Amino acid sequence: DPNDQRTIKDAASPKEVDYQAVYNAIADSLEDEKYDDGSYGPVLVRLAWHASGTYDKNTGNGGSNGATMRFAPEANHGANAGLEKARAHLEPIKKKFPEITYSDLWTLAGVCAVQELGGPYIPWRAGRKDGNVENCTPDGRLPDADKGADHIRNIFYRMGFNDEEIVALSGAHALGRCHTDRSGFDGPWQYAPTTFSNEYFRLLFDEKWQERKWKGPPQFENKTDKSLMMLRTDMALVTDKAFKPTAQKYAKDENAFFSDFSKAFSKLIHLGVPTAQLSEPVPLKKIEDQAP
Ligand code: HIF
Known part of the structure; x- marks a missing residue:
């Protein structure tokens, strides 16, 4: 081989x-x-x-x-x-x-x-x-961003990760942004995309997210000012019953997120x-x- x-x-x-x-x-x-x-x-x-x-x-x-x-x-x-x-x-x-x-x-x-x-x-x-x-x-x-929890599990279980580790890793989307000329998606996940924090998790729960109406691939935007985005895979952390409690924990407790992220990454x-x-x-x- x-x-x-x-x-x-x-x-x-x-x-x-x-x-x-x-x-x-x-x-x-x-x-x-x-x-x-x-x-x-x-x-x-x-x-x-x-x-x-x-x-x-x-x-x-x-x-x-x-x-x-x-x-x-x-x-x-x-x-x-x-x-x-x-x-x-x-x-x-x-x-x-x-x-x-x-x-x-x-x-x-x-x-x-x-x-x-x-x-x-x-x-x-x-x-x-x-x-x-x-x-x-x-x-x-590598994962597709327009899919749901089953897809995320298939991809990350293949690497040997469990549900808690998947959620911990996901917090890395505090960093950076999507580019229309790379993935086709558009925008950052949080307001300070060059600062690593638990903001991604906080915003997942504290903002209201709606589907963005545009010509690009399906993504979500925050209702408050429509300047932030979530992928369908990001939203799965809220909609999936097993992912949600861990994501909620990280939204409230940045130390817990940092500690678990460090191990998973x-x-x-x-x-x-x-x-x-x-x-x-x-x-x-x-x-x-x-x-x-
Ligand atoms: Fe990302 N990710 N990621 N990702 N990612 C993008 C950008 C970044 C997924 C999709 C995308 C992880 C998991 C997943 C970073 C880090 C990590 C983009 C936008 C997409 C579409 C690319 C572009 O257009 O430039 C999917 C579907 C994932 C599985 C759930 C990891 C956990 C969050 C493993 C991870 O560490 C980072 C950082 C960026 C920002 C890159 C940039 O250029 O700003």
């Missing part, structure tokens, strides 16, 4: 990498007032997730090992539209630290973005190896990486917590 992670070989032998230096370089690159809402953070979180969310626990293939989104078949999957911007953004960092693998770099960038935008610490281990074009996963492994970005390949957790300090 060409997709088997065991066929992934690394040309270079593992070298010493100063991961905190890589982290700091990414942190330093996040702000750009000309890009979107002023930060590359959200699209880097999406890159880390789409690189990892292809994992299939039944075959063991897919996942963050390999960074196969570098290659045409996977880069061109509809779900990955727009992520070329995230990959291109990290290219100068890869040039500066050539010894880090793309698969480690992309997941580390996701961690950096969550942490620097105000989120919790995310445990991260190094050791992913870059694969080649034969390791690309088939299209269709860490699990996501290590999917498919053989444990023997991985280092011990690498401490990656937020800039604000580093000695001046």
